Amino acid sequence: MKIREFEIDNDFDIIKDWITDERTHAMWSANHLIYPLDKDNLCKVLSEIKEMFGDKAFVAVTDEGSVVGFYCYSLNNTTNEGMLKFVVVSPQVRGKGVAGEMIKLALKEAFDNPDANAVHLNVFPENIRAKKFYEKIGFKERRTDENAFMFKDEAWGRCNMVISKLL
Template sequence: MKIRPYIYGVDHISVASFGTDERTHALWSANIFRYPLTQEGFEGKLRELEANTGDMPFIAENGKGEAVGFFSIELYNEGRDAMLKFVIVSPSHRGEGTGLQLVKAAAEYAFNNTTAGAVTLNVFSVNEKARRCYAAAGFEEVSVEPSAFAYNGEMWGRCSMRLEADKWSR
């Protein structure tokens, strides 16, 4: 798997195809991005996040050069931590280990290309597959905030997870 910076005006088509339905979209983005994704709305919000928090968006590609995932990284805590955000895998590549490869590639990027000594993330408690994927990559649960997000009559908890650089195994 190869990761590369998101290309504005090009990559939105791939990312828009990853969210197959409104619930999947909410699980992925906490509705930070409007559903359905439009180029203008998605890239406008990405640029806003880059300007406000320094988010760095990336595309993950398979060996054939196909976009198979998306994520963003934000440095915070004076650069000591990186937050992995908006992780999503193409529906045609789910269940193949692509998510685990993507998360490992994102952590490797953070540890090798930033000052971060840890990578953190938040995942909704109801997203069991994602939680298992993050745990398999070495992330440990730090806390759970119950009822953090309302979706269509449901209340989802938010699980915070962390991977320390000294526990990272490539």
């Protein structure tokens, strides 16, 4: 597997149907993206987070050339912490170690920058599978804000998780 920058014209049609229900979409994007995923909206949001935070979008690609994962990453030069956002893998590869391999490659790339001391992300504690996945990778819960997000009649917490560079 390798990581390369996301190319909206080549990759959007591959990733657009990976999330098929509104609740899962909200857990993935915290409603920063419209449901169902729309190319123009994704392009606009990616442009905005690049402008505000320096985010770049990436895809994970198998040795055979298939796009199997997507995420965004930026480094805050004030805190020296990177941040992962919008992490998702193809439904066809879930549960097969692909997400773990993708995140490990993303962390390697992040920590190749000598200024990056840690990488963090936010996950809803109600997304039990995702939270356990990040814990398995080595992320530790830093804090949880209760009732930070509303989805219809549900109130979700927001758990900030962090992994530090091994010295």
